[in-house]
Amino acid sequence: MVLIEEDLTALQFTFYTFIIHEFFFFLFVSFYNIIDYFGIFPNSKIRKITRPNDQPRKLYWFTTLGFNHIIIGLPGAYSIYATYQYVGVQFSGPLPSYSTILAQFIAYAIIDDFVFYWGHRLMHLPFLYKHIHKQHHSFKRSNAIAGEYFHPIDYIISGILPIMVGTLTLRPHILVVWGWLVLRIWEACDGHSGYDLIFVPFRYFPFRPGAQVHDFHHSQNAGNYGSLTSLWDWLCGTDLSYKDYIARQNIKVE
Numbered sequence: 001m002v003l004i005e006e007d008l009t010a011l012q013f014t015f016y017t018f019i020i021h022e023f024f025f026f027l028f029v030s031f032y033n034i035i036d037y038f039g040i041f042p043n044s045k046i047r048k049i050t051r052p053n054d055q056p057r058k059l060y061w062f063t064t065l066g067f068n069h070i071i072i073g074l075p076g077a078y079s080i081y082a083t084y085q086y087v088g089v090q091f092s093g094p095l096p097s098y099s100t101i102l103a104q105f106i107a108y109a110i111i112d113d114f115v116f117y118w119g120h121r122l123m124h125l126p127f128l129y130k131h132i133h134k135q136h137h138s139f140k141r142s143n144a145i146a147g148e149y150f151h152p153i154d155y156i157i158s159g160i161l162p163i164m165v166g167t168l169t170l171r172p173h174i175l176v177v178w179g180w181l182v183l184r185i186w187e188a189c190d191g192h193s194g195y196d197l198i199f200v201p202f203r204y205f206p207f208r209p210g211a212q213v214h215d216f217h218h219s220q221n222a223g224n225y226g227s228l229t230s231l232w233d234w235l236c237g238t239d240l241s242y243k244d245y246i247a248r249q250n251i252k253v254e
């Protein structure tokens with residue numbers, strides 16, 4: 001049984017969250033870039049032809065990520081610790097039962113999906129798009145690294161807030177929080193990878209037709225604001241352009 005004997009301190013929580021985040025983010029980014037570089041799954045590639053200038057310069061990749069992870073992420077984790085502790089997030093003790101963990105992951109997914117959709121849709125209001133969200137859309141060609149390539153305000157709204165709201169609502173064990181963080185990092189990298197791989201679990205989520213949904217969002221910039229699922233796009237009709245596009249593709253194929 002996994003057991004944390006004593007409550008983690010704010011510093012320990014910040015340090016472990018940072019290490020887990022960096023390790024898994026760069027692991028997933030490396031994985032998707034390696035399969036792309038060596039052309040390992042050519043049939044799973046969503047778009048076969050892309051223009052080389054459809055991505056921001058690589059120098060910006062690392063300055064943006066460095067700023068978000070270090071200047072936003074580290075003090076952010078440190079300062080949220082007291083609130084997490086106050087609401088009852090468990091910073092010690094044994095891991096809950098598997099059924100509890102599964103139920104908490106499902107609840108996390110529902111909350112995250114709702115918060116992300118509406119935050120992202122807000123970011124597409126003309127003023128916010130022009131000054132904030134456009135930076136994320138400078139990736140018109142998919143790359144897993146775009147999963148966290150955001151203006152700092154967008155990083156807080158789209159990257160941090162959905163997980164934070166879920167954690168404040170569910171108040172789970174810290175290992176469950178980190179488990180959800182890892183899944184969420186993987187999903188963000190997968191959604192921006194340009195690949196629709198058959199063994200990726202998110203592909204089988206209800207209301208998620210695969211990574212091509214967010215790929216369409218970047219290439220066409222027309223609807224598809226959801227991330228984990230397309231439920232809210234379906235309910236709000238913001239997937240109509242995508243459905244139209246798929247219908248036209250199918251006619252071409254026939």
Ligand SMILES: [Zn+2]
Binds near residue numbers: 120124133217
């Ligand atoms: Zn967007």
Ligand SMILES: [Zn+2]
Binds near residue numbers: 136192214
């Ligand atoms: Zn995106």
